[in-house]
Amino acid sequence: MQTEYLKTLVVLGQVGSFSKAATDLSITQSAVSQRIKYLEDHYGCQLVDRSGKLLLLTEAGRLVVQRAEQILLLEAQLANDLKLRGEKTRLAICCTPTFGVGFLPQVMEKFMSRKADNVDLRFMFHSLDRAVKELQENEFDLAVIEHCEAMEVPGFDIVELPSDQLVFVSAPSLGLPAGEVELERLFHCCLIARKPDCTSRRLLDLNLARCGRSVDDFKAVVVVDDLRLALETVLSGGGVSFLSRSIAARELESGQLLAHVVAGFEQSRRRSVVVKSERRQDAAVVEFLDCIDAGFPLGSGC
Template identity: 55%
Template sequence: METLYLKTLLVAADKGSFSKAAADLCITQSAVSQRIKFLEERYGCELLDRSGPVALLTPAGEMVVKKAQAILELEHALHEELQKFHGKQRLSLCCTPSFGISYLPGILNRFMMGNADIVDLKFMFYTPEQAVKGLTEREFDIGIIEHCEDLDLSEFTTIPLPKDELVFVSAPALGLESPVAAIDTLLEQRLITRKDGCSSKKLLRLNLEALGRELEDFKSMVIYDDLRLTVETVLSGGGISFMSTSLIHRHLRSGTLLEHRVAGFCHSRFRTVALGRVKRNDALVEDFLECISSEFAERCDWGGEA
């Protein structure tokens, strides 16, 4: 039996919903249902009580989940031991999208130039909450996360990075020339924003709430899940966006985009490196952290960081 089925049970039990588990696992709700049904038929008992609005573990389900957690830990340990026979170390990391687009290519280039022959590298773009979950479940060794202050990273070893600056941006064609804009002026524009779960959208929502406003107060709102498409839309005059200056610093310097700050807004979010199952004094981890530091130092030399 594939341990993936056991993981599906753990996620479904944690979420209390097949649809939420499906979203978390990036599979269909039908696939979640089929996997749970397979386990129930194999073990000959009901594992999840589906009679209420929330799927709850039965007594048998609680026992299976407890054993499943131990099995998944053993599988992970086995995988780690087997890596030694391949002659290469494995390093897996995740990061939030804007950091990945802005910094990761340079960081990975530095890192792989010195380690390509000794390391297998895996990385994914995740939201802050997904990154924390991936680190907790040992899916990743390292997470590089842009986040608001309330994200709980207490279970990990953390290294702070320079804060990220976020501003409203617009194309000159919209006529919003002032670097300090009144919120009422900005609300008259179409907002190009990210999906829920992204820290830039969360920070914007918190800022608006502090001023007694909300996202729905904008003239209209378009949600994109692609940061590059967001930048292109703003460049074409299709609306404004609240985004990291690291993504568009060249456009800000050239004047093809204008930045706007709002009195009373918090325009920065945290950046943190979180270490999951690895130790900071591991030689490979230290090298990766040094590559991050070098990339930020070079950006400062370019004038790309505030």
């Protein structure tokens, strides 16, 4: 039996319709129907309940899908192992800018000292949405991302890292008190903001919306795509910014910047490693996760 038939049943169970399964698999609806019929004849039982508007797997169908997912994973691992025989391991990684600026140099230093001769490495910085999209399109094998909501990416394992803490930061020349500050005091300053697709910006917008306010209430808003440029602008007294404490750790410790919190604001977001399930046990991936673990105790995978 061709494993494409099992994959067809898996996809059908996910989308609940012959037409949607056909679209996802880039085959005809008739081909989907024929493959399911072949599987039902082969196993001698009904796998799909066709009585309702939404197609549902029968108890037997769910059992076949459970085993099919294991078979498909083994097939993918086998194909990957054969491809990598005698070759350097390809490892394509992306991360969101906060992790990239705050922690990546230390992680990469450890990783390259162990695997420089054995790994063909590609690395990119992307926003959360683009990172997840390109993971699903097989552009990357793993990503380190910050995100506000719990997430699930089919075909990938999620490994939790310690959460990322965000604060408002400003130069002492602005005269804002360190620690807790009234939101109205911040509104008198220029906001050095990230793009709307950045999760720090999303969290800021969410916090402001809960107060019935928006970024438009700041004296002015300057959108900066580069984290380091945002930090330099704040250091020069150009305004306040809501960003990861890790990005400004050195400047906060030296007193070049002050940290501010607003009562009632949510100031933490999740940080996770998202890795292809089929590559979770690859030596290069395990090594990279170990290098991250040296700086962050890895949490549970899901």
